[in-house]
Every structure is written in C-alpha cells, then in structure tokens.
Amino acid sequence: xxDPYKALYLHIPFCVRRCFYCDFDSxxxxxxxxxxxxxxxxxxxxxRRNANEGELAQIETIYIGGGTPSFIGSSRLTxxxxxxxxxxxxxxxxxFTMEANxxxxxxxxxxxxxxxxxxxxxxxxxxxxxxxxxILGRAHSSSEAKRAIECAQQRFENVSIDLMCGIPGxxxxxxxxxxxxxxxCGVKHVSMYPLTIEPHTLLNNMVxxxxxxxxxEDEQALHMERAESILVQAGFSRYEVANYALPGYESAHxxxxxxxxxxxxxxxxxxxxxxxxxxxxxxxxxxVLDDLNKSQMVAEDIMLxxxxxxxxxxxxxxxASVFLPALQATLDELCADGLIxxxxxxxxxxxxxxxxxxxxxxxxxxxxx
Amino acid sequence: xxxxxxxxxxxxxxxxxxxxxxxxxDRILExxxxxxARDMKEQLLDSMDIExxxxxxxxxxxxxxxxxxxxxxxxCFNLIDTPGHVDFTYEVSRSLAACEGAVxxxxxxxxxxxxxxxxxxxxxNANLEVIPLINKIDLPASDPERTREDIxxxxxxxxxxxxxASGKTGEGIHELLESIVYAIPAPEGNADGPLxxxxxxxxxxxxxxxxxxxxxxxxxxxxxxxxxMLATGTVALVxxxxxxxxxxxxxxxxxxxxxxxxxxxxxDVSQVKVGDTITSADAANVEPLPGYREVKPMVFTGLFPIDxxxxxxxxxxxxxxxxxxxxxxxxPEKSHALGFGFRVGFLGLLHMEVIKERLEREFNLDxxxxxxxxxxxxxxxxxxxxxxxxxQEMPDPAEIxxxxxxxxxxKILVPPDYVGAVMDLTIARRGSFVGMNYLSPTTVxxxxxxxxxxxxMDYFDRLKSxxxxxxxxxxxxxxxxxxxxxxxxxxxxxxxxxxxSFIVHKDKAYERGNQLAIKLKEIIPRQLFEVPIQAAIGNxxxxxxxxxxxxxxxxxxxxxxxxxxxxxxxxxxxxxxKRMKAIGNVEVPxxxxxxxxxxxx
Numbered sequence: 001x002x003d004p005y006k007a008l009y010l011h012i013p014f015c016v017r018r019c020f021y022c023d024f025d026s027x028x029x030x031x032x033x034x035x036x037x038x039x040x041x042x043x044x045x046x047x048r049r050n051a052n053e054g055e056l057a058q059i060e061t062i063y064i065g066g067g068t069p070s071f072i073g074s075s076r077l078t079x080x081x082x083x084x085x086x087x088x089x090x091x092x093x094x095x096f097t098m099e100a101n102x103x104x105x106x107x108x109x110x111x112x113x114x115x116x117x118x119x120x121x122x123x124x125x126x127x128x129x130x131x132x133x134x135i136l137g138r139a140h141s142s143s144e145a146k147r148a149i150e151c152a153q154q155r156f157e158n159v160s161i162d163l164m165c166g167i168p169g170x171x172x173x174x175x176x177x178x179x180x181x182x183x184x185c186g187v188k189h190v191s192m193y194p195l196t197i198e199p200h201t202l203l204n205n206m207v208x209x210x211x212x213x214x215x216x217e218d219e220q221a222l223h224m225e226r227a228e229s230i231l232v233q234a235g236f237s238r239y240e241v242a243n244y245a246l247p248g249y250e251s252a253h254x255x256x257x258x259x260x261x262x263x264x265x266x267x268x269x270x271x272x273x274x275x276x277x278x279x280x281x282x283x284x285x286x287x288v289l290d291d292l293n294k295s296q297m298v299a300e301d302i303m304l305x306x307x308x309x310x311x312x313x314x315x316x317x318x319x320a321s322v323f324l325p326a327l328q329a330t331l332d333e334l335c336a337d338g339l340i341x342x343x344x345x346x347x348x349x350x351x352x353x354x355x356x357x358x359x360x361x362x363x364x365x366x367x368x369x
Numbered sequence: 370x371x372x373x374x375x376x377x378x379x380x381x382x383x384x385x386x387x388x389x390x391x392x393x394x395d396r397i398l399e400x401x402x403x404x405x406a407r408d409m410k411e412q413l414l415d416s417m418d419i420e421x422x423x424x425x426x427x428x429x430x431x432x433x434x435x436x437x438x439x440x441x442x443x444x445c446f447n448l449i450d451t452p453g454h455v456d457f458t459y460e461v462s463r464s465l466a467a468c469e470g471a472v473x474x475x476x477x478x479x480x481x482x483x484x485x486x487x488x489x490x491x492x493x494n495a496n497l498e499v500i501p502l503i504n505k506i507d508l509p510a511s512d513p514e515r516t517r518e519d520i521x522x523x524x525x526x527x528x529x530x531x532x533x534a535s536g537k538t539g540e541g542i543h544e545l546l547e548s549i550v551y552a553i554p555a556p557e558g559n560a561d562g563p564l565x566x567x568x569x570x571x572x573x574x575x576x577x578x579x580x581x582x583x584x585x586x587x588x589x590x591x592x593x594x595x596x597x598m599l600a601t602g603t604v605a606l607v608x609x610x611x612x613x614x615x616x617x618x619x620x621x622x623x624x625x626x627x628x629x630x631x632x633x634x635x636x637d638v639s640q641v642k643v644g645d646t647i648t649s650a651d652a653a654n655v656e657p658l659p660g661y662r663e664v665k666p667m668v669f670t671g672l673f674p675i676d677x678x679x680x681x682x683x684x685x686x687x688x689x690x691x692x693x694x695x696x697x698x699x700x701p702e703k704s705h706a707l708g709f710g711f712r713v714g715f716l717g718l719l720h721m722e723v724i725k726e727r728l729e730r731e732f733n734l735d736x737x738x739x740x741x742x743x744x745x746x747x748x749x750x751x752x753x754x755x756x757x758x759x760x761q762e763m764p765d766p767a768e769i770x771x772x773x774x775x776x777x778x779x780k781i782l783v784p785p786d787y788v789g790a791v792m793d794l795t796i797a798r799r800g801s802f803v804g805m806n807y808l809s810p811t812t813v814x815x816x817x818x819x820x821x822x823x824x825x826m827d828y829f830d831r832l833k834s835x836x837x838x839x840x841x842x843x844x845x846x847x848x849x850x851x852x853x854x855x856x857x858x859x860x861x862x863x864x865x866x867x868x869x870s871f872i873v874h875k876d877k878a879y880e881r882g883n884q885l886a887i888k889l890k891e892i893i894p895r896q897l898f899e900v901p902i903q904a905a906i907g908n909x910x911x912x913x914x915x916x917x918x919x920x921x922x923x924x925x926x927x928x929x930x931x932x933x934x935x936x937x938x939x940x941x942x943x944x945x946x947k948r949m950k951a952i953g954n955v956e957v958p959x960x961x962x963x964x965x966x967x968x969x970x
Contacts, residue, residue, distance in 0.1 A: 009929055196925045221920035241924065257928050271930030282933050289933035300932070307927060337897055355921040356897060358942055365939040 002274045004058040007256040008088065010043065010080070011267035012066040016103060020137035020206075023198035025269035026067040039268075040076045044083040046266045051087035055264060059088045061253035062096045068124075070100035074112045081116035090117045095252040097122055097160075102140040102148035114155040120251075121152045122191075125161040128178040132170045136195075137202065149185050158249060160189035165227055166220030167195045168213040175223055176230060183234035188249035192227045193242050194220040221355050228351075239309045241354045258304040260297070295323040299368040302327070303361045306340065311348030324367045334363060372445045375555045377626045379584065380500075381449040381464060383492055384474035385484035389504045392536030393474055393545075394448060398615070400542050401434040401446070431467075431569075431582050431628050433612040438550045446549065447612075447628035449569070457716065458491075458843060459662055463569045463644045465491060466660060467584035467628060470498040470553030472545065473526075477503045477533075478510040480519040486782050486812050487841040489524045498553050501531035502545060507538050523809040556626030564588035564596070566623075566631075566647040567658050571638055573692035577608070578634040579641045583623070586658060588649075590631065591622040595650035599657045603640040604650050605633040639695040664696045666714025667775070667846070668721055668825050669758040671702050671739035671868060672728070673710030675950060675959070679734050680709050686732035687711060690724060697724060702759065706868045706952045707737060712758050718825060737950060739868045740965035743822045746773040746849055760870040763856045766907065774852045777824060778803075779817040779844040787836040788813055794835050798823035799874060819844075820852065822872070827966040857882050857911075859889070860903040861955050871965055883912035884968040892961045895919035900955050 013026045014036055029035065050056050062084065069077065077098075090096070097120040098113055105123070113121075127133055128142040140148075145161075152159050161182055165175050182190050195215050197204050206212035228238055236244040240258065243251065256263060260280075265272045271284045280297045282290040292300060298320045305312040321327045331347055334340045339353035339360045353360045384390035430450040437443045451464040465471070471492040475485055492499050501520050503513045513533050520528040532548055534541025565587040574580050583590070590596070594607045609632035611619035623629045635641060644661040674683050691697045697720075702712040715721040721741065728734050745757045748770045757763055779800070783791055785807075792802065800819035808814050824844065832840045855878055859869035869889075873881050882904030889902050893916050900916040927935055949956040 193926060194921075194924055196923060217919075217921045218917075220924075224921070224924075242926070254928060257932065263929055265929055269930070271933065273929065273932075282930070284930055284933075289930075290936060300936075304927070304932070339897070352897070355924070356919055357924055358922040358939065359897060359919075361935070362939050362942050362946075365936070366943060369940065369943060 002276050003262050005055055005264040005272075005274075006058055006060045006261045007253055007263035008056065008059045008062045009253075009263055009265040009270050010047075010062070010064045010084075011265065011270040012064060012069040012072060013039075013268050014071055015066065015068045016071050016101075016139050018137070018202070019139075020135075020202040021195060021198070023201050024067065031071065031073060036072050036076065040072065040080055043267050044080060047083050047087045050264065050266070056088045058092075059264075060092060060094050061256055062088065062093055063253045064098040064118075066099055068101045068104060069098050070104040070109055073104075074109050077109065078112055078116065081113060081118065085117055093117070095120055097251070097253055099124065100148070100152070102145040105148040105151055107151060107154070110152055110155050119156070120158040120160065121156045122160040122162065122189075123148060123152065125149070125178075125182070126164045127167075127170070127174070128181045129170070129174040132164075132167055132174055132178075135167060135169050136164065146181075146185070149187065153186060158189070159187045160191065160249075160251070161187050162191045162193070163227075165192060165194050165223035166215050168215055170223075172223065172226060175226060179227055179230040183231060183236070188246045189251060190231060190236060190244045191242055192224070192231075192244065194224060224355060225351070237309070241307050241349070241357060255308075258307055260301045260304070293368075295368040298323045299364055303364045306347075306349050306353065306360055306364065307357070309348060311340070311346045313346050317347065326367055327364075330363055330367060334360060372624060372627060374558070374560065374624070374626045376442065376444045377447065377556055378444055378470065378549050378553045379447045379449065379468045379556055379626070379628055380470040380472060380497075380549060380553055381451050381468050381492075382472045382474060383451065383488040384504075385476070385479075385482040385488070388474050388476040388479065388482075388485070389536045390474050393472070393502065393504065393534070393542075394450060396536055396539050396542045397446075397448060397546070398432065398434060400539065400546065401436050430615075431613060431630075432615045433628065434614065436546050436550070439547060440550075444550055445627075446546075449628065457720070458845075459664060460570070460643055461491060462495065462660065463567065465495040465497060466658075467567055467569045468495075468497055469556055470500065470549065472500050472502050472549070473520075473524075474502050474504050475516055475520060476505050477513045477516040478505055478508050480512075480516050481523045481811070482839065484841045486523060486808065487843060489526065493526075499526055500545070500548050500552050501526060501528045502541075503528075503531050503533050504536055506533050507535040507540065519811075523811050525809065558585070558625040559587045560589070560625040562587040563652045563655055564590055564647065564649045565655060565658060566590060568598070568641060568643055568645050568647060570643060571641040571695075573636075573638045574632075577632045578636055579638050581631045581633065581641050581647075582628070583631050583647060584628050585623050585625050587625060589622050589624040590647070592619075596633075596647050597650045597652070598641060598645045598647060599655070600642060600645040600661055601640050603635065605635050605640075608632045608634045638692055642695060664716065665846075666696060666698050666716060667821060668715045668717055668741045668743065669712055670715070670721060670741045671704065671707070671710055671759060672699075672713050672725065673704065673707040673737045673739075673868075675735040675737055675947070677708050682732065683711065683728070683734055683736070686728050686734060687713070689732075690727065694724075696720065702761075704739075704761065704868045706866045707739075707950060710737075714758065718829065735948070737959050737962060739962045740871055741825045742872065743775055743820075743825065745854070745872060748772070760856050760872050761867050763872065766856075771851055772854045773849040774854065775821040776847045776850050777817075777819055777821050777844040778847045779819050779824070779842060781815045781817065781832070781840055781842055782808070783813055783815065783836055783840040784811055785813050787839060788815065790835040791815060791832065791840060794828075794831055795819060798826070798828055799877075818847065820850075820874075821846075826968075855906050858905050858907075859885065860901075860905060861893075861957070862900055862953060863903075864953055865905075866952055866957075868962055869965075878906060879911050881965075881968055882906075885965055886912040886914040888964045888968055889961055890914040890916055892958055892964055894956065894958070896955060898954075 015026045015028050017028045096118050098118045099122045101124045125145045130142050197207055231244045238244050239250045262275050263273050271282055273282050280292040340347050341350055382390050432448045434446045449464050451461045473489050503516050517528045520526055532541050532545045566583045566585045568581045570582040592607055592610055597604050609619050610623050611617055612629040646657040648655045674680055687699050696716045699711045699713040702710050747755045747757050749768050750770045795817055800817045803816040803818055805815040853875045854872050855875050857873050857878055858865045886902050886904045899918045902914045903910050904912040949958050
C-alpha cells in the first residue's frame, strides 16, 4: 500500500524547436504531426485508468509541463483538460498550472485552458533581451514575451515567468533590465535559474568544441545576488533557492516536491514518487530511479527542506534524528561553516548555503547515502 | 636426460616498444607447437595484468621450445624474455648474459628507433649474435628495404640476412627459426666441470618457496643436490628442477648450456639474487660469474592509505609483494598531514608506478603517493652522517654541516636534430655535459653527469616529449657529491603540510616554490573559505598564491525527476571527495602530492 498521491504531473514532450541549453525530454516536430495526437490519446487513457483505480482521488495540485504544452494547440489541450476535469475532483485542486511559451500563446488558447480549469500559467520568458534569447536559441523575441504575458493576464490572475542568469554574453545590466521588467509586468511569481551546461545539449557540444565559454561561477553568484535584491525590493520573497513569489503565490505544486508529498507523473519521462511510512521510490518510464529506506527518506526531506527559505523546524530535526543519529552534529558543523543558521526554532539556509547548495545537501545526503 | 649442448640455442627477443616483440614470441610458441593455437592469449609471456596492459615486460621469463629444423635435427630453443625498461637495466643485462644470441625486432613501418639502438647496444655489449628481424611486412606502410638500410646505418649491423616477417600473419617465422639454428652459436661450457649457474630471475611461490630461473654455465645441477648461492652464502636443497614449455616439466637434472627453473624451498627471495652464481654446496674456490651487483633502491616515496583503516592491509600487501621483489624496501612513516603510511624504496619511477598500481589493483587499496625523493647523506656538525629518504627526516638546519646527494652517469641516445633540445632540458636540470659521439649519422650518444633527484622529477617524460619520443635514456649510479640543498615547505592556510615538503637546490628554490604554489592553486578545488598557499624555507616565504573561496556550486532545477538526478550528483560528489585527503579543513586532491613532478624547469 502506498500513501495517496497529492500532486499530478503531466508531461508534454513536444516543442516548436529545441533550445540550445535544454536537456528535457522533448521533440521538435511539426505541429500537425499525428504522433502528437497519438500521444495525447495515450495520455488520456492513462489518466482514465488511474482515475478508475482511485489514484487521482486526493490530487490537490496539477502541473502540465514540457516540452511546451501550449505548442500542441487549443483542440488537443481541450481534449486533455476535459479528460482531467472528469477524472480529478477539480474543486479540491488548489493549483492547476500549465507551462506555455510566448510564441504559442494566443487569446484562443488562453480562453480555452482557463475555461477548462487551469488557474496558473507559467511562461518561459528567460530574458527580455533579444541578444540573450538568441544565445539561448529561444523561439521568441522579448516583445512577443511581453505580448504573451499581457494576453495571459486577460484571464489569468496568477502568472509566473521563468528567467535565466549567468549566461556568457549576458551583462549585469541586461539581467537587471529583465528583472525590473519582470517585477513591473504584474506577474506573481518568478523562477530564476543560472544557466547550467547539461550533457547532450547543443551548448555542451559548443563548450567542448571551444565555441562557447563555460559559465563563470563567480559571475553567476553575482547575478543570483542581484536578482534577489531587485525582486525582494519589488515585494517578492525568495521562498526557495530559485523561486520568488508575491505573498500567497508560492507554487503549491513545486513545494510538494520539496516537502515529501507523493506525486504521480504521467506521460513519457515523467517521474512518479510513491511512498509509505517505511519506503520511498521514484519511477520513470517503468524504471526505478530511487528506492529509499526510512533513514534515506528522512535525510532527503531535510536536504530538500534546506532549499526552502523556511528551512526545517526543530521538531522535524528531532524526529529525523531518531533515524539519523549524527544529524545534530552535522547541522552544528553546517552552522559553523555559515551554510545554515538557527533562528526562531528553525534551521534555514543562508545565502552562502543557497549558493553552495551541493556542499550543504551533500553533507546531509552523506548521513544516509 | 641431458640435451646435447650442440643442439641448444639460448636467445632473447629485443625491440623498441610496440615493434611487435610479444607477437613474435607468441608465433614462435605457436609454430613449434609449444602452445596450441586455441590456448593462445595475446602476449602469452607477459603474465601479469599490468604487463599485458602496458605492453611492457617487468619480470623475466624463459620458455623452452623444441624445433625440428630443415636439416632434420631437433633443436632445443630457450627463449628468454627480458624486462624492457631502464629501471631494470641490471635485470636485462643478467638475462642477456644467459643467452648467446638475440633477435632484434624492427617495425618496418617505423624503422630503427631510439630503444632499438639502446637494446641492440646492450646485446652487442653482451657479445650476443644479433639477428635482425624486419617485422610487420604485411602492412601497406611497410618499407623493408629502407628498414634494412636503417639497421645497417644506425646499428652498423649487417642486415643482408635480416628475416622479413609478420607477427600477425606468421609469415617469415619459419625463416626466423632456421636462422636461429645456424646464426646463433650453441652454448659453450664445461660439462664435466664444477657446477656454475647464473640466476637471471627469482620469485616467491607461496607453495614451493623461492623459484629461480637459471642458466647452467658449467657442469650440471641435479634434483636433491645441495647448492650454495655465492654472493649471499645461502645453502639450499634443489627440491625440483626442470624447464618451462611454458608449463613446468620437471626433470632430474639440467646440463651445461641449459636454461630452466629451480625450486629451492627458501622463504626469502633476497637469498636468491639476480646475477648471483650457484655452485655445489661443497665446492670450494669457485670463481663467481662476472657482473653481479647488489640492487639498491634509488627512489623513495611515501605511500599512505587514503582510508586510515587500510594501514594494516597495506602493510600486509607490501609484505606479500616484497616476497617477490628484493628491490622493494619499506619502513613505517608517519605524516601529520597524511597519518600512518610507509616510506617505500624503488629501483626507479616505473618500478614505483607498477608497485603502486599493483597495490591498488591486486589488493584493492586506495593509496596516496607523495612526490618521490632520493637518499640524501646528511653530514652533521657533530661528525656523524645520516641517510635521509624523505624531506620530513631532515635534521634541523643548525645541525647540518653539509649534504651530499646521488649523482648519475646518464647516457642519452638521440637523433642529431634533438641534441639542442636535450642540452636545454638537461642543463636546466643541473646536468653537466660530459661528451658525445656519433654512433651513426642518425644517432648521437650524449653523456651526462646529473643528480638523480633531478632525473626523478619527470625528466624522462620531458626528454621524450622534447625529442618527439626519439630519445632513450640509460643511467647508472655514479657517486655521492656535495650539493647546496635546502628543504622547502608548503603551507596551506598558514600550516605546513609535511607531505608536500621537498628538498631542492638552493638556486632553484625560488623558482620551484613559485611554480609549485601556482600549480597547487590549479589543483586544489575552491573551498568554502579562502586557502592561502605559501612556499617557504624556514620562516622565509618565497611565494604565495591563493585559492579563492567558492562562491557557488551547481544550482539546477530540482523538481519531480530532478531529485533523483540530484541524488546521483551528490553521490558522485561524495565519491570525488573520497579521493581527496582532508588536511586540517582543506580538501586536497591526491594529485597535489605529485604536483612537484609537474613543475617545469
């Protein structure tokens, strides 16, 4: 028996083109390719089957990600969303997010998905600088992004945008300009990631061939700090290492990932996390990625908790210490190294802890490898 | 039954690396039916994993094959495989002393190369009959005629009768066997004289004790006979003798000219030394065979287990390896930075690498090696002398009157075009030029006088790279000589790290210290805090660099599926840290302790 799933993730692995940095599972194929229809039909069958087995009864958040869900067009999305609406009790769903990219956002899609229950839109903007968008290989311009945000806001009150920093060729002035625009365009949530060169991406090949510089970590740290100061000034709070929200607009679905909430992933290369009080597993495409025992589970929860601004409470630490006897000593060391602080009954990450996250997570991970 | 002396041919096969020595040996075994084709493993004679992988021979081997020649007579061939590296020059010379001839393999797509010359010289100095073999004639790039001219020109060796062969196809191997029969002389020696046998290799077998490979020079040796090793004075019982084909075939005796193995039941390989002479236990006044030398380690390094729990296993592993390797000596060493380990002495750098690799591979140890050092003689003001193998053992400078260090006579063979490059490199390493002569229009022999401490500082690799791989190096110990040396300390975060200290000539201290500080800055990863690196003599800081504090590490998305990926990444990070040594609170990668070797100059 496993604990009920509270979060549902659906993966749409199609895009108009592949961005140079992206290593997500997605294919760039023509919009009218029947493979997309087959995929959506298959996804609908899976949703139906899980609903019949009762797996969707307690879903509280839904996230349709990609790829580019908006790329597949209004009629396929209508089919998919309709299937969701008859399979999940939408009245219990607190947050229903869909990802979209500026080039495929139009009034028709916005109206349709809004009407079918989506209540949060996450737009991949990345930058408001056309030069930077070119470096990243994005399929849209900054003016298209602005238009898309305005278009989304006709229906959606809760719009989030993704931004990137620390890109070779992106000046601090360019970043600041994007941040100011993000803060002033009425979005409620901003995700902010430094560029990572992932294997099997075009940028990685370019780096290996010496055609693109490796991102500079000091520069990236500086960008992250600038992002925080501008967004916080504008009223956003940094509730997770890379996520900023106006009060009350933290992403419930993403917080579920970081707080040990079981999630069901449907579609190609979507990950499911299933657990009970003893064990936790992660499965993708029928392959078990993780099989954690109790102490590994507990360590993972503390680790993920340290991504969040609120950190971990002393009560949680006390409970976890039953399974991780060395936890307190490790936390004391992390405090001494300035990676975390103890305040108001909680251990929270410091700025240094956020920037040197692997150092921080690594030491907690080592408690139950 | 004794083999008739006239029908014995003892020879070895010598070559530049990769010219096909092992393949030729394999074909000989195959063609003479010694080993069935289906049992052939590539490079049959190189039995250690490391030998097979690196394509080098470390221990000697001797295999007997029977060959029925075109004249209808059956001959007994003893094929002796020799080590192929300058660290083992002495062992090679003893193996060659057991032969009357040598097959010199030259790759017909490459021609004569430096090592071909060095090996041919060794063989000719040992008065061996050399049969040139032009190999790889099946390849399209093969140029046998040019190779033939090359051999005559560079080696002054008649090559009209050179054998054309391909180790790959087996072509020419029959001709080679015939040419061994008529060109290589049968062994000489007095069958009825008192026993005299040369030990050209020995190793420890856990079931039978020390086993020696021997060549009977005079007389014969019998199972059950009592024998004496002249240099060590050890007396032993011949528990078993016989030949290898390549599996062992025991016999009641080995007669004059024969090559085979000898089982002594002795427990210590250092009682049966390479180059020593075996006689009957009761024989008196027997002259030892010429050429015996005490083998002494020249290069010393600290070996430390990365995981302190592996100290005892490391000790046991060293004990096991030294059973087989009299040149390997070791004593416990304690380092503040690295904990408990051993100071280990080796014949040379390759010997060191091979031993370290075997310890890690065969005994599953994770080891950290410090930069190699030589044996210094420290003459104190109070008139005593101490031998020091490690910078940590250096007495207080106030107690030291003067220091002497080992010097070598080094011989470098190189094509004339690279003489300048060798000059530049060797003079920068405190070498003094002694002289040079042209062995042929394409080969110059340069003689140098150079401190061993400079030679072990990556000199050989640099010599190879500055001469496009053409140079070959041979050296022997010359003498201890006065040198103005100082101990240079490296400080991390203000604290001296004993395992990074080294001894250096005063004139080079600033340069080396500075380069090492720069190199360490590259090697030591950024930590959560700034790490200053200083190079100092006593309290005087010569150079300083700083590893800046780490600002940020990988920060990636961490949603549903990313969490598993993050776990993998943290696991990898953890494995990476395992390969590092925490010194104080600084994580230092293993290669830092060898950084000294990578410093220019």
